[in-house]
Amino acid sequence: MQQFLEKYLSGRQLTVFWLSGLAVLSLTLFVLNLILGSVNIPFWSVIQALAGDLQMDDSWRLIVLKSRLPQAITAILAGAGLAVGGLQMQTLFRNPLAGPSILGISSGAGLGVALVLLVAGKIGGVALSHLGFTGHLSVALAAFAGASLVLTMVLFLSRHLKDNAMLLIVGIMVGYAASALVGILKFYSMKEDVHAYVIWGLGSFSTVSWSQMSVLFPVVTLGLFGSFFLVKPLNVMLLGEQYAGNLGINISLSRLLIILCTGLLTATITAFCGPIAFLGLAVPHLTKGLFRTSDHKVLIPAVILAGIAVALFSNLIARLPGFDGALPINAVTSMIGAPVVIWVILKGKNLRTPGV
């Protein structure tokens, strides 16, 4: 199909075609996310619920407003944010294997959560996993604290390490250290707490309440908005730091802003949804395969839309009737995503030079 399209559409038209295609797809998936589930709610009832009609069936109204809508919005924010983070990291490190978790931020979040779930449970004698809403909130706070700690460290180091490759290695090492600490904590913890930690680690879009949304939404929007302002440095960074410097870009400032933007997105999303693997790594590759461009003016809106579509689709699959409750989101993203990425790479013509 790609060849067919390329024959009839110019580069610019192709871009517009795919962008609008992804937008329509995302919108459709959003509506499907509200309609489909263990209970199927007709389209008109969904509209009624959204419009605030109080005369409709109460249980349907609650399902749409309290469960499905925040879940779908969370999926949208997480999908868009992680995809943009992944794209930025792949460009900054000029490495196709980079993702938003490459800086060790997710591991930092994991460590924070482990400390709260495993240590607090031991000290207080209560497994935090039983505490319901307070539990959720403290987990999110702990994750954010851990992620911010690692992010601050990475930002500090990035000022002293001239070389991006070294920064990458430091990020990975920080990740290992955090995982090791988590391992020790797990070893000495109660079964219920470890289980709660495992559940957090599998990721979920359904734990974000409206009050939490008031944090998640503005932060992620800010991060996405900020990424548009980094288009120029990102484009030049593709050539490497020396060329970028020679083209008048302030390297250390740009690098700081790129890391800050990705860090903010990743830290916040991981805090609320758990470490969602794969989206950040795979969506940029899928998008580059479709759009065939290296220009971030196109790539950033494109990965945002593609991230939204993939996240909504994964959420839909996770909630399919028959899967009792909901499948862990990580299982779905990776299971659908991995084969798709392999397919894209095998079909791509640039097998010889992976590049960015």
Place this chain on the structure above:
Amino acid sequence: MQEEKKSLIETRDLSIGYHHPRHGQKVLHSNICVKLEAGEFACVLGPNGSGKSTLLQTLCGFLPRLSGEVCIAGKQIDKVSNRQLSLLASVVLTERVTVSNMTVFDLVSLGRTPYTGFFGRLKSRDLELVTEAIQSVGLEGFEERLITNMSDGERQKAMIAKALVQETPLIVLDEPTAFLDLPSRIEIMHLLRKLAHQHNKAILLSTHDLDLALQMADKVWLLAEGRKMETGTPEDLVLTNEFRRFFEREGILFDNDTGQFTVEKQKVKTIRIVGKGIEYKWVSRALARRGFAASDEPFSGFQVEVKSDGKREYLLTGPDGKIQKLRTIEDLLTQLEHEEATLLTE
């Protein structure tokens, strides 16, 4: 109009090298005083590890200088911002740039970065310049080609076009011909020379292609470890024996006559070669490789007569006066070897 020629690079007592965290400074060269003017095409030559890259990187501000002064277009390099510098000097580096999905046009347009606005959108003037630059490096028709699908030489031309659209009076290239085959090397050097002269740009590059640099450069800068840097017109440097001093090692000779390197052979045997023209030259070379020094004196040893009019023929006369007619140099060498061997056994 006294200042018609502007110095684009000028250094005073410059020291280059590295800051090492534990061992302090490592100075590679000191007291460098060089000048490069608009319209000049200069080559930095020197063996591996002589500090060519360090010098170039210091001159374009990638590495801090250790002491002294560097002025680019009359401005001290550490007093101008990154942005101002991007309007004065553009670079092409050795490393291969491989970015998937990037077309030649995308790559060259990145050279307009210092001139574009916040989002890097190209205006019609930028587009014109990009198209023009792609044409002037001879890549028209390649605009939509992906740079990952191009040969090293073509990609290097695209990088040069990128440097051109940056519209800087100075272009610095660090071994731009390193990965290229011989024809591409000549092409790139020729292109750069043309650009320097036509666009009145100062172009400075480092290279290992001595003979090309000798033929094309207006100025040559010679670098070697532990030696003072020498600069000048290549011919002067040959005549003052600087090339010899910088590059000769055991077994390798620099021939001041031809401007080429020769591998030192033990030329103990002499042979008389009679003839003229190009055939004479190549026969002498082939015989030199076998250890025969050419001599014009008549003597009793071997003698080769080169017939270059009409039919190419080589007449080999042995010490016994026997004459052999041979068609190719290869046959001549085989026959010569054979006769030498029989002479020894007798």
